[in-house]
Amino acid sequence: xxxxxxxxxxxxxxxxxxxxxxxxxxxxxxxxxxxxxxxxxxxxxxxxxxxxxxxxxxxxxxxxxxxxxxxxxxxxxxxxxxxxxxxxxxxxxxxxxxxxxxxxxxxxxxx
Amino acid sequence: xxxxxxxxxxxxxxxxxxxxxxxxxxxxxxxxxxxxxxxxxxxxxxxxxxxxxxxxxxxxxxxxxxxxxxxxxxxxxxxxxxxxxxxxxxxxxxxxxxxxxxxxxxxxxxxxxxx
Numbered sequence: 001x002x003x004x005x006x007x008x009x010x011x012x013x014x015x016x017x018x019x020x021x022x023x024x025x026x027x028x029x030x031x032x033x034x035x036x037x038x039x040x041x042x043x044x045x046x047x048x049x050x051x052x053x054x055x056x057x058x059x060x061x062x063x064x065x066x067x068x069x070x071x072x073x074x075x076x077x078x079x080x081x082x083x084x085x086x087x088x089x090x091x092x093x094x095x096x097x098x099x100x101x102x103x104x105x106x107x108x109x110x111x
Numbered sequence: 112x113x114x115x116x117x118x119x120x121x122x123x124x125x126x127x128x129x130x131x132x133x134x135x136x137x138x139x140x141x142x143x144x145x146x147x148x149x150x151x152x153x154x155x156x157x158x159x160x161x162x163x164x165x166x167x168x169x170x171x172x173x174x175x176x177x178x179x180x181x182x183x184x185x186x187x188x189x190x191x192x193x194x195x196x197x198x199x200x201x202x203x204x205x206x207x208x209x210x211x212x213x214x215x216x217x218x219x220x221x222x223x224x225x226x
Binding site for chain 2: 033035041042043044045048088096097098099100101102103104
């Protein structure tokens with residue numbers, strides 16, 4: 001079935017690194033995405049990775065992809081209080097253009 | 112930077128009433144989507160739309176729902192007879208083309224509350 005899983009909560013101290021994990025379902029998904037949702041706001045695209053890549057770095061963000069295990073992670077370096085939000089991974093299964101979102105991980109950054 | 116806008120930000124309605132949620136996609140985008148997020152749950156796909164036709168829809172998108180592009184800028188989601196379980200945040204999204212490389216850009220959402 002279409003079920004993208006994430007851990008529900010993560011708490012880190014300001015300045016530490018955060019790692020948010022995601023397990024997706026469709027090994028043929030071509031692109032995998034990370035979105036951020038701040039309280040009361042919409043979904044903001046953070047970054048995405050093409051399935052033939054293992055890693056993508058974008059400033060403080062590093063995405064790691066393990067296709068064999070269908071595991072995606074988002075590392076946020078030097079986490080700030082402004083990074084507190086819900087982070088969703090999403091995949092686009094083969095044969096469709098809809099996004100399948102994960103359950104979301106609520107990141108809390110402690111000052 | 113261009114963005115997807117949605118109105119209203121919050122809609123309160125009585126059960127059984129019709130509601131229309133409005134979206135203005137990014138101007139050069141051709142593909143449009145609706146998603147919803149029931150409080151505390153996942154964001155779920157409802158429907159995609161291109162060239163005045165539904166491209167794909169989920170099992171949630173039953174006969175109570177319809178979408179329309181009434182003019183060159185708006186994209187609407189209509190719920191004919193709202194139920195309590197329709198209470199959710201509804202997100203509109205758009206993408207430039209229908210390629211797997213084309214990212215969907217999301218609006219801020221409309222919170223629908225059915226009483």
